[in-house]
Amino acid sequence: xxxxxxxxxxxxxxxxxxxxxxxxxxxxxxxxxxxxxxxxxxxxxxxxxxxxxxxxxxxxxxxxxxxxxxxxxxxxxxxxxxxxxxxxxxxxxxxxxxxxxxxxxxxxxxxxxxxxxxxxxxxxxxxxxxxxxxxxxxxxxxxxxxxxxxxxxxxxxxxxxxxxxxxxxxxxxxxxxxxxxxxxxxxxxxxxxxxxxxxxxxxxxxxxxxxxxxxxxxxxxxxxxxxxxxxxxxxxxxxxxxxxxxxxxxxxxxxxxxxxxxxxxxxxxxxxxxxxxxxxxxxxxxxxxxxxxxxxxxxxxxxxxxxxxxxx
Amino acid sequence: xxxxxxxxxxxxxxxxxxxxxxxxxxxxxxxxxxxxxxxxxxxxxxxxxxxxxxxxxxxxxxxxxxxxxxxxxxxxxxxxxxxxxxxxxxxxxxxxxxxxxxxxxxxxxxxxxxxxxxxxxxxxxxxxxxxxxxxxxxxxxxxxxxxxxxxxxxxxx
Numbered sequence: 122x123x124x125x126x127x128x129x130x131x132x133x134x135x136x137x138x139x140x141x142x143x144x145x146x147x148x149x150x151x152x153x154x155x156x157x158x159x160x161x162x163x164x165x166x167x168x169x170x171x172x173x174x175x176x177x178x179x180x181x182x183x184x185x186x187x188x189x190x191x192x193x194x195x196x197x198x199x200x201x202x203x204x205x206x207x208x209x210x211x212x213x214x215x216x217x218x219x220x221x222x223x224x225x226x227x228x229x230x231x232x233x234x235x236x237x238x239x240x241x242x243x244x245x246x247x248x249x250x251x252x253x254x255x256x257x258x259x260x261x262x263x264x265x266x267x268x269x270x271x272x273x274x275x276x277x278x279x280x281x282x283x284x285x286x287x288x289x290x291x292x293x294x295x296x297x298x299x300x301x302x303x304x305x306x307x308x309x310x311x312x313x314x315x316x317x318x319x320x321x322x323x324x325x326x327x328x329x330x331x332x333x334x335x336x337x338x339x340x341x342x343x344x345x346x347x348x349x350x351x352x353x354x355x356x357x358x359x360x361x362x363x364x365x366x367x368x369x370x371x372x373x374x375x376x377x378x379x380x381x382x383x384x385x386x387x388x389x390x391x392x393x394x395x396x397x398x399x400x401x402x403x404x405x406x407x408x409x410x411x412x413x414x415x416x417x418x419x420x421x422x423x424x425x426x427x428x429x430x431x432x433x
Numbered sequence: 434x435x436x437x438x439x440x441x442x443x444x445x446x447x448x449x450x451x452x453x454x455x456x457x458x459x460x461x462x463x464x465x466x467x468x469x470x471x472x473x474x475x476x477x478x479x480x481x482x483x484x485x486x487x488x489x490x491x492x493x494x495x496x497x498x499x500x501x502x503x504x505x506x507x508x509x510x511x512x513x514x515x516x517x518x519x520x521x522x523x524x525x526x527x528x529x530x531x532x533x534x535x536x537x538x539x540x541x542x543x544x545x546x547x548x549x550x551x552x553x554x555x556x557x558x559x560x561x562x563x564x565x566x567x568x569x570x571x572x573x574x575x576x577x578x579x580x581x582x583x584x585x586x587x588x589x590x
Binding site: 140141143144147148150151152153154155158159164167168171172174175178179181182183186254255256257258259260261263291292299306307327328329 | 451452455456457458460463464486487488490491494499500501502504505506507509510513514517520521552556558562564565
């Protein structure tokens with residue numbers, strides 16, 4: 122504080138460096154920081170530490186919401202809990218049946234593919250994380266979760282909820298991580314229409330209920346209600362995880378590309394917890410790692426999964 | 434007369450403004466929400482150019498960078514530039530009626546957002562969504578409020 126306060130009586134233009142000179146100095150430092158932040162230098166380690174320092178403030182700012190959550194949790198009546206328990210038991214039975222069928226299918230699939238050895242499980246490691254804060258505006262769709270580098274989270278780790286893909290880890294602190302949602306305008310995810318295996322890329326539309334598929338030709342075979350699953354390209358998500366359902370297709374005769382919108386299956390509006398997934402790279406359905414790309418002069422910490430190509 | 438705790442005052446108001454800047458909001462409000470930390474820096478740069486100085490702008494910008502996840506230095510640069518403008522023009526701006534001050538603030542916020550926009554573009558996050566410019570207008574509109582509130586915390590010099 123002395124730094125700010127002590128200079129009060131100093132004449133503005135008399136002693137010390139002029140504001141212009143100072144601006145030049147600060148601008149130089151800022152540019153240097155940005156440059157090294159891009160290059161994965163010591164600045165990124167500094168940033169990792171700063172993330173930890175920022176966490177208490179984030180938790181403080183979100184404490185009213187978190188507190189309300191805790192309160193409403195503790196005030197729920199026994200009847201509500203019993204009903205929920207009923208519902209979950211029912212659901213578990215259904216899932217058990219599905220798993221039984223799935224095991225048989227996997228076996229059959231392995232035989233069909235002529236694989237002798239049993240496949241390793243696709244998901245190597247998963248953990249639950251709680252949402253600390255949600256930011257959903259047209260420019261940024263992010264959430265902060267309460268698991269970080271110390272819990273084994275890594276950048277680009279897939280984040281899902283019970284219904285489908287939510288996004289991926291974009292930034293990491295020791296005890297927290299920022300997740301970029303699939304609906305963020307800077308996020309793109311390679312998808313595939315389950316009905317006909319048509320591949321494309323779904324880009325966030327900037328509102329929490331929408332993805333757009335900007336690269337589909339006007340004559341491509343998509344229609345409302347089609348299920349989109351991840352295609353396994355791009356190196357982040359494995360093939361076959363549900364992403365969204367097509368909600369509207371507009372074709373105009375004078376345009377080359379159809380305007381396709383989709384509604385994501387996962388949603389942070391409902392979730393309090395998300396699931397972090399790490400995959401076994403040996404599995405055939407695991408996300409194919411990208412070939413290493415030489416860094417561009419001013420390329421960024423990549424927010425979106427690396428896309429091989431933007432063409433349909 | 435010298436304000437005894439001016440440094441502390443500036444720090445506290447900046448922290449409160451930071452909390453206001455990162456508070457979670459519904460979508461429509463998030464678009465309209467002014468950048469309170471930037472307004473606070475502009476206020477102290479205009480009214481007390483000797484006290485906070487450019488360092489206040491630079492440091493606040495770094496803090497914003499950490500919270501917003503932008504390349505470290507992006508907001509710091511933008512806020513240093515905005516703060517520099519305010520310091521250089523402080524005599525001019527301070528003498529104007531509050532309505533005209535709002536126009537200056539709007540202009541400074543435009544410069545601030547422009548720097549961010551340019552760096553976003555260079556660093557590979559080009560976002561041309563017009564929503565990002567809305568806060569420059571609302572920021573100008575709430576400026577009288579900012580002056581009214583922050584003006585209570587120091588004697589006029």
